[in-house]
Amino acid sequence: MLITKKHVSLLLLLVIMFFFHLSSGTKITYNVQSYGAKPDGKSDSTKAFLNAWAAACASTKSVMIYVPQGRYLLASAAFWGQNCKNKDTTIKIDGTLVAPSDYKVIGNTGNWLKFERVNGLTISGGTFDGQGAALWTCKTSGKSCPNGATTLAFYNSNNIVISGLTSLNSQMFHMVIDGCQNAKLQNMKISASANSPNTDGIHIAASTGVTILKTVIGTGDDCISIGLGTSNLWIENVSCGPGHGISIGSLGWSMQEAGVQNVTVKTTTFRGTQNGLRIKTWARPSNGFVKGVLFQHSVMVNARYPILIDQEYCPDQKNCPGQASGVKISDVTYQDIHGTSTSQVALKLACSKANPCQGIRLEDVNLTFKNQQAQALCSNAAGTSYGVNKPESCL
Known part of the structure; x- marks a missing residue:
């Protein structure tokens, strides 16, 4: 085959394009x-x-x-x-x-x-x-x-x-x-x-x-803290401890606040933490909200408060005594949460008197306290229970 200048030019062009392609794909x-x-x-x-x-x-x-x-x-x-x-x-x-x-x-x-x-x-x-x-x-x-x-x-x-x-x-x-x-x-x-x-x-x-x-x-504080205006959050395969657990809040300090919604927390382990899964709001007027939250497949190893909703947060009774949280909490599911608590009250849902929690779902929650039966306390909380729940559901 006779190699002409045209062939050489074409070959050179292909070589140049090849090296350009390599360089363009390299950082x-x-x-x-x-x-x-x-x-x-x-x-x-x-x-x-x-x-x-x-x-x-x-x-x-x-x-x-x-x-x-x-x-x-x-x-x-x-x-x-x-x-x-x-x-x-x-x-x-x-x-x-x-x-x-x-x-x-x-x-x-x-x-x-x-x-x-x-x-x-x-x-x-x-x-x-x-x-x-x-x-x-x-x-x-x-x-x-x-x-x-x-x-x-x-x-x-x-x-x-x-x-x-x-x-x-x-x-x-x-x-x-x-x-x-x-x-x-x-x-x-x-x-x-x-x-x-x-x-x-x-x-x-x-x-x-x-x-x-x-x-x-x-x-020494929250492993993960979720603040106002957060949405479409996915947390999976997280190990926490020591610390204060995974916490939504504190919310509701201001009257005008963005809410928290569409949060999934699954396959988590808490070892020796102050809290496990917590939602915390100030006891102050607010238009904030928490909705669409799924807590699923969590293991508690000597967590002090494995499941906690605290809408009465008012440290030292300053800036909020005698008030009720305005943050509306709804559509929160606790599914397959099990393990040990260092507090006899292993599940506490202390919701707002002004805006009671709605749509709380407990499904197959099994928490014990020093190999004894733990307790569940609910106030101003409405919802449903499914499966076997220990302590017995307070909803």
């Missing part, structure tokens, strides 16, 4: 060490991380920010996404990000690492060490202390995936998802001392389409 990588990050745990690498983020945002192609092994000291940093030219950024972390040992450096900033107005972000792996123990000691000593910083916060962001992350010893909340759409959090480990104040594992507010899967959480 451009930005190594934080190339921007000056030092893996010694002592040198401030904040600027290097921000510069790597800026470079990645300037790319129109899919990008990866890579954090190699080592310890990287970071002060408070905000990663803004409104000017990013791509919607596919991965931060792959093989190392550990470390907060300053002096809690005052980030203690008044509110957030240690904040992502805002980001669209299409994946964070894979890595350990985040908030070094919060010194601040916890300050708070429990009665001294004047900073409120503390959330370790990892996402605001007004869409299409977020967080996988394989470990968060240790946060000053305050470990993770906040606020004003976001479509976030998937999976295979995470979140840990702080049982005595650490305000160290909620994951706090969700004003967000829709959040999924939390296969995660182990042990803190």
